[in-house]
Amino acid sequence: MSYVVVLDNGGGYIKAGIGGDRDPSVVVPNCIGRPSASSKKWLIADQLQSLEDPTSVALRRPFDRGYLTNPDLQKDIWDRLLRSLHSPTSSSSSSLLLVEPLFNLPSAQRTVDELVFEDFGFRSLFVADSPSLVHLYEASRRPEGLVSRARCSLVVDCGFSFSHAAPVLQNFTVNYGVKRLDLGGKALTNYLKELVSYRSVNVMDETLIMDDVKEKLCFVSLDVPRDLQIAWKQGKNNKFKCTYVLPDGVTHTKGFVKDWDEAKRYLNSADQRSYESGHLDAAEQLEDRKRNRIDLTKNEFNLSNERFLVPEMLFRPADLGMNQAGLAECIVRAVNSCHPNIHPVLYESIILTGGSTLFPQFAERLYNDLRPLVPDHYQVKITKQEDPTLGVWRGGSLLASSPDFESMCVTKAEYEEFGSARCRRRFFH
Amino acid sequence: MDEEAPGSMRRTSSRTRKVASKMAAALASSDNRMQAELARLEALENDNAGIEAVEVNDDDDASLDDEDELAFYEITVDVVIKGDNCVAIADFHNSIAVHLKRQMKNSKRKTRQAKALEARKAPRTFMELLQEANLEALPPHVPSYLRAAVGPPSSTSRRYFCTVCGFTANYTCVRCGVRFCSIHCQVVHNDTRCLKFVA
Numbered sequence: 001m002s003y004v005v006v007l008d009n010g011g012g013y014i015k016a017g018i019g020g021d022r023d024p025s026v027v028v029p030n031c032i033g034r035p036s037a038s039s040k041k042w043l044i045a046d047q048l049q050s051l052e053d054p055t056s057v058a059l060r061r062p063f064d065r066g067y068l069t070n071p072d073l074q075k076d077i078w079d080r081l082l083r084s085l086h087s088p089t090s091s092s093s094s095s096l097l098l099v100e101p102l103f104n105l106p107s108a109q110r111t112v113d114e115l116v117f118e119d120f121g122f123r124s125l126f127v128a129d130s131p132s133l134v135h136l137y138e139a140s141r142r143p144e145g146l147v148s149r150a151r152c153s154l155v156v157d158c159g160f161s162f163s164h165a166a167p168v169l170q171n172f173t174v175n176y177g178v179k180r181l182d183l184g185g186k187a188l189t190n191y192l193k194e195l196v197s198y199r200s201v202n203v204m205d206e207t208l209i210m211d212d213v214k215e216k217l218c219f220v221s222l223d224v225p226r227d228l229q230i231a232w233k234q235g236k237n238n239k240f241k242c243t244y245v246l247p248d249g250v251t252h253t254k255g256f257v258k259d260w261d262e263a264k265r266y267l268n269s270a271d272q273r274s275y276e277s278g279h280l281d282a283a284e285q286l287e288d289r290k291r292n293r294i295d296l297t298k299n300e301f302n303l304s305n306e307r308f309l310v311p312e313m314l315f316r317p318a319d320l321g322m323n324q325a326g327l328a329e330c331i332v333r334a335v336n337s338c339h340p341n342i343h344p345v346l347y348e349s350i351i352l353t354g355g356s357t358l359f360p361q362f363a364e365r366l367y368n369d370l371r372p373l374v375p376d377h378y379q380v381k382i383t384k385q386e387d388p389t390l391g392v393w394r395g396g397s398l399l400a401s402s403p404d405f406e407s408m409c410v411t412k413a414e415y416e417e418f419g420s421a422r423c424r425r426r427f428f429h
Numbered sequence: 430m431d432e433e434a435p436g437s438m439r440r441t442s443s444r445t446r447k448v449a450s451k452m453a454a455a456l457a458s459s460d461n462r463m464q465a466e467l468a469r470l471e472a473l474e475n476d477n478a479g480i481e482a483v484e485v486n487d488d489d490d491a492s493l494d495d496e497d498e499l500a501f502y503e504i505t506v507d508v509v510i511k512g513d514n515c516v517a518i519a520d521f522h523n524s525i526a527v528h529l530k531r532q533m534k535n536s537k538r539k540t541r542q543a544k545a546l547e548a549r550k551a552p553r554t555f556m557e558l559l560q561e562a563n564l565e566a567l568p569p570h571v572p573s574y575l576r577a578a579v580g581p582p583s584s585t586s587r588r589y590f591c592t593v594c595g596f597t598a599n600y601t602c603v604r605c606g607v608r609f610c611s612i613h614c615q616v617v618h619n620d621t622r623c624l625k626f627v628a
Contacts, residue, residue: 031476059476070552103574105562161474164577176572179579187473194473198592198622205477228596305595318587320473321466325582333579 002123003094004400005085008130008393009074010099011063012160012185012355014045015393016081019097019400024393026085030077031061033208044080053253054208055246066101066161066184071111075119082120095124095409097400099392102129102164102178106421113420117412124409126399127427131155131166131173133395134353134385140398146349152342153349156331156366157392158314158356160185163327165334167346177337179330183317185356189214191320192310200301201246209255213244213303214310216257219266219360221308222368227266231305239265240307246299258300266307267360311359315369328369347374350382353391357384462606593617 004019010030017024028045035043035057042060043051051057062074096116100109109127116125134155139148147153152169161184167177193210196203203210221227231240243258257263313319315326325333335346350370352363363382374380385391399405410423564573591598591610598608600615605624609615 061476064555065474067555067558069555069558072552103572103577105558105574107558107561165579176570178572178577180574180577181579190473190475194469195595199594207477225597232596309590309595316582316585316588318582318585319590321470321587323581325579326585329582329584330579 004097004405005082005094005122006097006393006396006400007078008099008396009068010160011061011066011101013389014077014081015390016085017393017397018085019397019405021397022394024390024397026081027389028077028081030063030074031059032073032077033057033059045077046080046084048208053247053249054206054212054255055249056205057208058205059207063161065182066159067105068108068112071115075115078115078120092121093123095126095400095406096120096122097126097128097396097405099130099133099396100127101161102131102166102173102175102180109424110420113415113423117415122412124406124411125415126405126409127424128396128399129173130157130159130353130392131164131168131178132171133392133399134351135168135395136171136398137391137395138351138383138385146345147351150342150345150349152345153351154331154335154346155351155353156327156357158184158327158352158354160355163314163330163354163356165327165330167334167338167342169338169342174338177334179334179337181314181317181324181327181330182322183314183320183324184354185214188218188310188313188356191313192218192306195306195310196301196303199306201299203246203301206246209246212255215358217242217244217263217303218307218310220311220315220362220365222361222365224308224312227308228305238304241302241304242307243300243302246301248299311356311362314356315365326369328366328373331370332373344378347378348381350380352382352384353388355389357388592622 006017006019006024008015008024012030014026014028014030015024016026016028026046029048030045031048032042032044033048033051034041035051035053036055048057060070060073062068062070062077064070068074098112098116100112104112113125116122134157135147135153138153139145139151142148151171152167155164155166155168155173157164157166163181163184165179165181167174189207189211192214193203193207196210196213227240231238242263245252245256245258247253247255315328317324317326331350335343338346352366357363363384367380367382370380370382387394408426410426415423559574562574564575567573589598589608590596591614592607593609593614596610598610600609601607602609602615602618602623607618607622609618
């Protein structure tokens with residue numbers, strides 16, 4: 001029995017598992033880290049997840065701007081990953097389905113081929129891109145749905161390094177229609193780091209902690225001017241203010257949100273009547289002040305408008321000084337580069353995937369931004385994947401378990417005979 | 430933000446033109462501001478491990494290579510002495526392995542092949558790879574990394590947020606061009622943060 005290893009090699013996380021399974025068996029960060037400047041030992045991928053103290057971990061990643069730039073590092077990470085993954089067989093008897101970024105550079109393709117066939121010795125290789133796999137997965141989940149009947153969709157993938165809007169037609173990504181926005185989870189984390197360091201505590205070295213802050217506290221605003229007004233208010237009226245406690249290394253080694261109820265208040269902000277902006281009685285006010293005061297003995301910081309201004313950059317990158325259009329316009333341009341006949345179908349089957357779409361209210365905001373840009377007589381329908389980070393892998397798992405998967409692969413013998421460039425022509429991208 | 434300081438320092442113009450000193454500063458500053466802006470965007474894609482880290486990893490790689498080589502030796506030893514007395518083999522094998530390991534740790538010897546491999550796989554920045562790929566040379570109908578980038582926004586203009594508190598900023602610092610929203614924030618800005626991004 002031969003295995004197909006499905007490897008979604010993202011810039012942020014690697015998702016790996018055996019083809020045919022429902023979920024990947026390994027999800028680890030695609031990086032190595034060193035806990036502190038004093039120790040010489042670099043921890044690889046899954047060792048980082050079990051790290052007790054995440055303060056000032058220096059990180060190095062094999063990916064830069066979404067593309068493989070450090071194959072040595074990648075080899076070390078894969079080495080560890082594959083060893084933990086498939087104990088029953090060795091890689092020489094299994095195939096590999098690898099997810100590569102769109103428009104991968106020829107030199108990166110060559111080094112990946114060398115890694116796969118020469119260093120790891122896989123029997124065969126299939127290279128896929130994420131939009132087509134997401135489409136495949138969504139189409140198979142709802143055989144009666146529009147995505148599978150029209151056989152086309154528009155996949156919006158907001159990942160770690162960048163965001164893509166990619167039309168997919170008949171299971172193939174329409175490569176001339178793909179539009180890229182150079183903003184992803186990594187830039188957002190760094191932006192949050194910059195804001196917090198500039199305004200309260202220096203956290204420039206705390207990538208892991210700020211990742212956690214971003215995931216737990218950031219959300220997408222549905223109405224930025226209104227929310228800025230609310231964030232401007234003092235005391236209890238400010239529904240966005242919340243406190244994050246940094247680890248102190250003694251009583252707690254993980255950072256945490258000080259008060260979850262406080263952090264969740266933004267969710268009913270649309271419902272203006274439910275809260276009264278009137279007076280607070282004295283005791284409450286005192287208690288409120290006590291809670292909101294920054295305790296300098298503990299390492300903590302307050303967040304208010306940063307919580308929604310950070311993800312906001314995906315929708316208005318110009319605010320950051322980038323000369324790029326926001327996500328909604330990205331989608332419109334991607335659709336417009338396809339044949340007019342499929343425009344209505346594409347607008348009606350927008351699929352959101354990638355870790356950065358996990359921000360609360362992301363889909364609603366995207367709809368609000370997109371609706372005015374789309375002709376009136378077209379419907380706009382945005383579907384969120386249920387597990388945006390795993391959607392690509394699941395599509396890969398499906399593809400790997402299909403009967404004619406082996407025939408689509410490039411085998412080791414073919415690679416040795418023809419070399420990398422010839423073999424790559426088989427995958428249409 | 431400290432690492433972007435040298436980049437923007439380099440750009441001070443060396444022209445000699447008869448202008449008032451303040452005027453000259455203002456002329457140079459717009460360029461500096463642009464540079465600082467770009468450097469800041471660049472910094473958003475950075476990891477926090479510096480250059481010194483690369484060295485450490487080189488060591489790691491070397492040791493990994495050695496281990497690979499060691500495994501190779503072990504296998505050959507196995508093959509050569511197959512069929513002899515088992516206990517003796519195990520002992521002999523161990524001693525050879527230890528010996529080889531020690532030798533390698535001492536000399537840090539690298540084969541020619543290993544060196545070639547290293548040169549091939551040396552980590553490079555994405556920009557270098559992009560330049561090497563020479564995507565501009567492709568005919569205009571071929572989709573590529575460069576052409577997939579979404580262009581400038583068509584309808585929306587830039588909004589400015591106060592760098593001190595994050596609210597809508599209506600004022601610009603005359604010295605460094607950073608935005609702030611009120612007198613209060615201006616005071617904070619002037620005291621601690623002015624010229625932080627530019628100088």
